[in-house]
Amino acid sequence: MTNPGETNPAVEQLIARSHSLGADPRTTNYGGGNTSAKGVAVDPATGEPVDLLWVKGSGGDLGTLAPSGLAVLRLDRMRALTAVYPGVEGEDEMVAAFDYCLHGKGGAAPSIDTTMHGFVDAPHVDHLHPDAGLAIATAADGEELTRRIFGDKVLWVPWRRPGFQLGLDLAAIANDNPDVVGCILGGHGITAWGQTSDECEANSLWIIRTIDDYIAAHGKPAPFGGVRDGFTALPDAERRARALALAPTLRAIASQDRRMVGHFTDADVVLDFLASAKAPALAELGTSCPDHFLRTKVKPMLLDLPPSAPLEQTIARLHELHAAYRDDYAGYYQRNADDDSPAIRGADPLIILIPGVGMFSYGINSQTARVAGAFYTNTINVMRGAEALSTYAPVPEREKFRIEYWALEEAKLQRLPKPKPLAAKVALVTGGAGGIGSAIARRFAAEGACVVIADLDADKAVQVASEIGDADVALGLGCDVRDSAQVQAAVDAAVLAFGGLDIVVNNAGLAVSKPLLETAEEDWDAEHDVLAKGSFLVSRAAARVLIDQGLGGDIVYISSKNSVFAGPNNIAYSSAKADQSHQVRLLAAELGAHRIKVNGINPDAVVRDSGIFAGAWAANRAATYGVPEEELGAYYAQRSLLKREVLPEHVAAVAFVLCTDEFSHTTGLHVPVDSGVTGAFLR
Ligand SMILES: NC(=O)c1ccc[n+]([C@@H]2O[C@H](COP(=O)([O-])OP(=O)(O)OC[C@H]3O[C@@H](n4cnc5c(N)ncnc54)[C@H](O)[C@@H]3O)[C@@H](O)[C@H]2O)c1
Ligand SMILES: [Zn+2]
Secondary structure, X not given: OOOOOOOOHHHHHHHHHHHHHHOOOOOOOOOOOEEEEEEEEEOOOOOOEEEEEXXXXXXXXXXXXXXXXXXXXXXXXXXXXXXXXXXXXXXXXXXXXXXXXXXXXXXXXXXXXXXXXXXXXOOEEEEEOXXXXXXXXXXXXXXXXXXXXXXXXXXXXXXXXXXXXXXXXHHHHHHHOOOOOEEEEOOOEEEEEEOOHHHHHHHHHHHXXXXXXXXXXXXXXXXXXXXXXXXXXOOHHHHHHHHHHHHHHHHHHHOOOOOOEEEEXXXXXXXXXXXXXXXXXXXXXXXXXOXXXXXXXXXXXXXXXXXXXXXXXXXXXXXXHHHHHHHHHHHHHHHHOOOOOOOOOOOOOOEEEEOOOEEEEEEOOHHHHHHHHHHHHHHHHXXXXXXXXXXXXXXXXXXXXXXXXXXHHHHHHHHXXXXXXXXXXXXXXXXXXXXXXXXXXXXXXXXXXXXXXXXOOHHHHHHHHHHHOOOOOEEXXXXXXXXXXXXXXXXXXXXXXXXXXXXXXXXXXXXXXXXXXXXXXXXXXXXXXXXXXXXXXXXXXXXXXXXXXXXXXXXXXXXXXXXXXXXXXXXXXXXXXXXXXXXXXXXXXXXXXXXXXXEEEXXXXXXXXXXXXXXXXXXXXXXXXXXXHHHHHHHHHHHOOOOOOOOHHHHHHHHHHHOOHHHOOOOOOEXXXXXXXXXXXXX
């Protein structure tokens, strides 16, 4: 769909400027800020010229803004809203009135910041949340600093929650002071404007750079104070090991109210902050920008032990801190909520800081978790700037609450689609590059899971992962399930990439079909090493994480019809499959106390896409049954009760449902996916 005026030069300039501003994370936080342009277009209804405002709509990121992400409003109607504006108490109602100012279908939904753009006379306006701007905006004497740094060129607007009134406040300054090029919005960010798009962008960047230069010239050399003894970063390998050892506990902490996936970073900026003397006091003051509160909560949870503390003691302390965090959050809610406030949304931390190790951030999907971490990194930069010149003093708790539990934000959350069945779950699929494994990985991802595709063929694993999605969704890696170190590395990679593990599918396999007397020891070992031993190693490594997380979990074995059916010429493969099937029962019994379900699937004759059938196996089977190789799929289908060919998707569908709540009370089960083979009926 084209947006009215999409080809308007003002829109082209606006999109180009937005991309340029959004490309640098120092200019604004991910998804934060908005840009606008005013211009004249021909009104298709009258053929007359009409003054329009194009402004970035709600949601999306400046760096990838497309014309469809712009709201398009009639400037005359939008500005006429001042006549019906009831005053700041009723400002939230004005959002609904934007719908009566739209031009045509209006494009994207107008954001709360629309008035800030519309009421300023200048044709081009940027509103941004740069770390540098926020450093001044959150400095205790931000107003005075603004004057000192900018004189009369950039003025201070005291904090108020974004909305209609803030737009009026800002426009009054912009329109009454022709020499002013922008404002510092207390506790919030910056807004700049210009007569041309280039001038607007130049003004935005000039404000940011001028602050950076001022901090460099006048800031304290060590804004976070000295280094805390013992709290500096562990060496690389130890840091990684410690992160892995703590990750399951931390995910459990973040997921008490709702399952979350995690993101880990040990960037220098984080480690340096965590090593600093001021980290405890500053972390307590919370995050810096109204855009952050929903993603990071008002404050992080900070471990108060050095990385040298014994692991057991650290874990025990984290549980104590978690309990205290929950009490504190409940207190914050109770202190600030009134009868109209939305219900409390969960009291677990979304940012957990571990000195010497790094930052774990959490969200309902991997992208949200990663962005939460990026936001807290923004906060660290803001605090450093504010402390370099002054004292970090973000908006008071009450105002943070008014943002976090704002009725307008709640309405947005309520409009979000219902989470998918595997949302916030992390699944590892061995042999995930193959026919059945890749179908399972695709299905899991489509149902909301983050997937790790571990396969002997690393290139193919990476390829399948990239077909499924970006790094927020899928990770492909090489792993030989016969090697315990490689298995551990794959589980570790899943935990570091997505914060934990919930589902593991033992699917890696290969097949030889030979009569007993022709079966070599190597044939036997090849089957048993991958199917029996490989599954054991994967289940063992995964179970350690699942048990430590305490969030239950699923282990699924892709066994085979041949685990119960004594087919011809199949001693090595089928006995290894039977071994896998008994692992299902044994582990179901052993892991049930941890709410870990262990179930199996017995497929048969999945010819399409199967690497197994592409090899000698197919020729052997075809010869065994006396049919041409290319008719093997049809032969198997005819042999079945349902007379239907089994495809990888059919196996994937069962793997999926076994891991949903629909099967919450089922463990130790094998489900045949064979179109009905009486000889393989279970009893
Ligand atoms: N295709 C069928 O008819 C059928 C029937 C019953 C059971 N199964 C089982 O389903 C599973 C998947 O089979 P498929 O038909 O998709 O075959 P496939 O060959 O397409 O996939 C198997 C995958 O496992 C990988 N793999 C092999 N050895 C490995 C190792 N040591 N470490 C890690 N990965 C390894 C392979 O690289 C391959 O990508 C196997 O366990 C197989 O026994 C298949
Ligand atoms: Zn803002």
